[in-house]
Amino acid sequence: MSVKPAKSAPERIVLEGHYVRLEPFERRHAADLFAVSTLPGGVERYRWLFSDAPTSVADMEVRIEQTNAGSDRYVAIVDKASGRALGQQGWMRIRPEHGSIEIGGVYWGLPMARTQMATEALYLFARHAFDDLGYRRFEWKCNNRNEPSKAAATRFGFTHEGVFRQDMIIKGESRDTAWFSIVDGEWPALRTEYERWLSPDNFDDAGQQKTKLALR
Structure with a gap:
């Protein structure tokens, strides 16, 4: 069966959500990110x-x-309520010819960590990759010792695929890399649950969720 490549690499465009706006990385974001x-x-x-x-x-x-x-394409994650950049994330391993792309270099500052802002930042990347650009595979990778990152990948609906032993040397330490992915056949059901959970109706006046995200 013939398989089509993705349309292109992500371009430098703004991705808008309810809670965050993903803007192409620029010097004007530096003060907020610092x-x-x-x-x-x-x-x-x-x-x-x-x-x-x-x-x-x-x-x-x-x-x-x-x-x-460089070849990676990063965005600043801007809190729409305050107008301040609270984090960053990037498109990595961009391979439109194979329909495969990774979200990486994720830094979600503490004001947005474990909030709807972080979930929406991930969702906007996944939606753009699958729905707008036609990617077949959306990857998440991390140090196998990074338990919070592995837990987040599972919470966000990624499937654990395995571990590449002694994959890299990072900051003078050997890194075993844990691999996770979402593929296009899984995306429609995941997208429906993301959109249900991210709806403003799912949060009270204090920003607390009424129901949990249930992707797995």
Whole structure:
């Protein structure tokens, strides 16, 4: 059976949700992203990323420019209520010829972590990949010792596929990489549950969920 490739790599466009707006990575996001990294616990959230926490706004500006010069395509995650960038995530392993793409480099600052903002940021990437660009496979990878990331992947509906042993050396340490994916045949049912859970009707005035996300 003939299989079609995806339409293209993601372009630098804005993806709009109820709670967040995903904007192409720009220097103007640097001050917000540096500020969120300096909140209590913010530095620790870089533990499993390829880079350490930024040391200044200027450092963050340089990182944004370097990232935009590479093959990955990052976005800033902007809280629509405050207008501030609270995190970042990127398109990685972009292979439209195979219909496969990864969400990676995820830094969800503490103000958005474990909230509807984080879930919607993931959902907007998945929806754009599957529905707009025609990808067949949406990947999530992490250090196999990163238990919170593995738990998040499962919560978001990804299937664990296995572990690549001694896959990388990151920050001087050997990394075994855990692989997860969602494929296009699974997406319609997952999309329906994401949209149900993300509906403003599912949250009270304090922003607390009325029902849980049930993807697995």
